[in-house]
Structure formats: structure tokens, C-alpha cells
Amino acid sequence: MLDTLLLALGLMLILEGLMPMISPFNWRRLFEQLLQLEDGQIRFFGMFMVIAGLLLFWIVS
Secondary structure (H helix, E strand, O other), X not given: OHHHHHHHXXXXXXXXXXXXXXXXXXXXXXXXXXXXXXXXXXXXXXXXXXXXXXXXXXXXX
């Protein structure tokens, strides 16, 4: 179980690092746009990502 969790964490880090590695200018611009969002908008996006992850886990298992 721990191996699977560590693999998932590693995959997440790889995916998170792709954008700044490939296009740092566009990543910085996107990050600046994210800073302009309201707290509620960021929370909604976070909630959407959690629900999408849970649905993916449910479908796969």
C-alpha cells in the first residue's frame, strides 16, 4: 500500500513539474492569473479536483 502511495506521489510531482520545465514563461503568467482569483473560486477549483480524483479512484477500483 505504501509503495502505491509513493508511486502516486511521484507521478503527481512529475506532472506538476512538467509545465514549469517546458514553458516557464507561460507557467509564471498562469500563476499570476491564479493570484487574481478570489478565495471562493480557488476553493471551488480545489473541490472540483478532489471530486474528480475520488471519481477516478471509484471508477478504477
